[in-house]
Amino acid sequence: MVSDYQVVVIGAGLGGVASAALLAKNGFKTLLLEQSDTVGGCCSTFENQGYRFDTGATMVMIREPLEAIFRRLGKEMGDFLKLIPCDPIYAVRAFDGTRFAVPADLDQASEMIASIAPEESNGWKEFARAGRELALRLGEIIGTPANSVSEVLRMQLRSPETFRYLLLSLRSAQGLTLRYLRNPVLQSIVAFQSYFAGAPPELGLGPSCFLVLSEHQGVYYPRGGMISVPASILKAAEEFNLEVALERKVERILLEGGRARGVLLEDGTEIIADIVVSNVNAKVTYLKMIGPENLPRWAVKAISSYQLAMAYPMVYLGLDAEPPLEAHHLISTASMERSNQVWNEYYKLGLIPPGDNWMLSWPTESDPSLAPEGHHILSFAWRGPAPYAPLGENWDRLRESLGDGAIRVLEREVMPDIRKHIEVVEVSTPLDFERRLLCPQGAVYGLFFDLFSAAMFRPHPRSRVVRNLYLAGASTCLGGGVPTALASGIIASDYIIRDYG
Numbered sequence: 001m002v003s004d005y006q007v008v009v010i011g012a013g014l015g016g017v018a019s020a021a022l023l024a025k026n027g028f029k030t031l032l033l034e035q036s037d038t039v040g041g042c043c044s045t046f047e048n049q050g051y052r053f054d055t056g057a058t059m060v061m062i063r064e065p066l067e068a069i070f071r072r073l074g075k076e077m078g079d080f081l082k083l084i085p086c087d088p089i090y091a092v093r094a095f096d097g098t099r100f101a102v103p104a105d106l107d108q109a110s111e112m113i114a115s116i117a118p119e120e121s122n123g124w125k126e127f128a129r130a131g132r133e134l135a136l137r138l139g140e141i142i143g144t145p146a147n148s149v150s151e152v153l154r155m156q157l158r159s160p161e162t163f164r165y166l167l168l169s170l171r172s173a174q175g176l177t178l179r180y181l182r183n184p185v186l187q188s189i190v191a192f193q194s195y196f197a198g199a200p201p202e203l204g205l206g207p208s209c210f211l212v213l214s215e216h217q218g219v220y221y222p223r224g225g226m227i228s229v230p231a232s233i234l235k236a237a238e239e240f241n242l243e244v245a246l247e248r249k250v251e252r253i254l255l256e257g258g259r260a261r262g263v264l265l266e267d268g269t270e271i272i273a274d275i276v277v278s279n280v281n282a283k284v285t286y287l288k289m290i291g292p293e294n295l296p297r298w299a300v301k302a303i304s305s306y307q308l309a310m311a312y313p314m315v316y317l318g319l320d321a322e323p324p325l326e327a328h329h330l331i332s333t334a335s336m337e338r339s340n341q342v343w344n345e346y347y348k349l350g351l352i353p354p355g356d357n358w359m360l361s362w363p364t365e366s367d368p369s370l371a372p373e374g375h376h377i378l379s380f381a382w383r384g385p386a387p388y389a390p391l392g393e394n395w396d397r398l399r400e401s402l403g404d405g406a407i408r409v410l411e412r413e414v415m416p417d418i419r420k421h422i423e424v425v426e427v428s429t430p431l432d433f434e435r436r437l438l439c440p441q442g443a444v445y446g447l448f449f450d451l452f453s454a455a456m457f458r459p460h461p462r463s464r465v466v467r468n469l470y471l472a473g474a475s476t477c478l479g480g481g482v483p484t485a486l487a488s489g490i491i492a493s494d495y496i497i498r499d500y501g
Contacts, residue, residue, distance in 0.1 A: 004262070005030060007274070008271055009031070009032045009033065012039040013042065013485060015474070015492065018485075021489075022493035023496060025072065032243065038227065041055075043227070054225055056433075058329070065486040068490060073233075077232075087103060089103070092332075094332075128213060131209070132213055184335055184336070189212065196481065199449055201340055202340045223366075253276055253469065282471055306447045313395075313430065319378065321374075323378060324415060332359075352398075355382050361380075382402075382406050
């Protein structure tokens with residue numbers, strides 16, 4: 001059977017875009033398929049009445065994977081993508097009423113911390129000293145394969161100091177925070193980072209705490225909205241004859257003799273390829289697109305055992321006035337104990353949490369062109385982590401009340417007269433993320449992330465059970481997020497180039 005393409009990539013999320021672009025650059029005849037009418041997945045942007053809202057992701061940090069992709073494409077990133085620094089990184093409204101903004105410069109941030117919590121000066125310095133090397137090297141680390149014992153050992157031989165950070169993974173984010181910090185407000189800010197990795201402080205991996213230091217390497221917003229990240233990569237890859245087909249939903253991965261041989265589209269079209277890359281959630285890839293009947297029993301048991309990641313409802317607002325905010329991002333933090341309680345007593349029981357931890361993004365602070373002149377956008381991640389099926393409720397019925405509740409919070413915390421300035425309200429629930437992006441149960445972070453579902457314990461980028469099948473995206477490598485998703489595409493393409501180049 002003659003192949004139509006050497007590689008078919010399923011899904012134009014960041015991992016799929018990165019792998020497709022790099023494979024095309026390396027001479028592979030590549031087709032990138034996307035089920036929606038735009039690229040980017042959770043790192044995308046949509047328009048409503050002249051306002052351009054970001055679907056999920058709100059920032060770029062740890063630039064190394066993104067820069068590496070353009071470098072490998074032989075391009076200058078600045079010719080395709082403009083990243084606007086966010087400084088302050090964010091403003092904080094802590095659970096005890098403390099208010100402050102965090103400057104991008106780490107030394108200035110340390111001085112600010114000393115002013116609000118002088119008793120923590122030494123503890124913060126020790127924390128920063130312990131994690132600064134990881135923060136500096138994190139871009140390199142997440143782009144290095146660690147999907148087997150041999151790969152981990154090679155990483156250790158190449159960079160022996162990373163062994164210390166692997167040992168820190170044996171401690172929880174909560175345990176590592178308590179090791180250095182005693183001030184409850186600082187604890188809440190540091191432990192809050194574990195939710196960015198998809199787990200509460202008591203379950204999150206210890207090194208996730210050091211993400212708060214990685215932010216001081218730079219937090220950026222892409223001009224044109226978050227969709228500019230995947231769109232710029234595809235623009236840079238145009239000369240390499242990469243084909244992109246939107247609104248083409250893949251139903252099945254075709255198999256022949258235990259190896260991937262192409263894909264079957266929803267409309268019945270078969271596309272034959274030598275290699276298939278799936279940027280779709282690994283559970284969907286194996287259990288739906290391949291099917292348990294085509295997998296060994298141990299593989300079905302293994303992939304079924306993974307928990308899906310948490311979901312987060314989003315409320316998007318278009319305003320005809322400027323909000324009185326100090327920074328591009330505003331975070332509200334609960335105490336570390338409360339963050340664990342929300343997970344255990346709400347999320348795990350199928351109840352919608354009260355919204356103690358939340359993040360508000362103000363993208364028009366960095367890029368006014370996203371809204372009509374003089375108008376602004378707010379994107380509010382609230383009432384999370386949220387269950388896919390709230391006990392005794394339905395997200396469609398709750399949509400209006402979710403939006404109204406978010407507005408009440410913003411009236412109290414940000415802008416008392418916000419209602420009279422609202423022109424657009426749009427709400428995305430976990431159901432909407434599932435419908436729009438096909439994220440199972442709205443799990444935008446892919447799979448739950450703890451010690452036993454990280455690195456070599458996560459689904460491998462090179463499938464161990466289906467030959468010629470490779471995986472990218474949030475359910476592989478180091479989980480969800482802009483830099484890790486981009487890195488997953490680099491890793492998947494490197495495996496393919498090594499195997500077939």
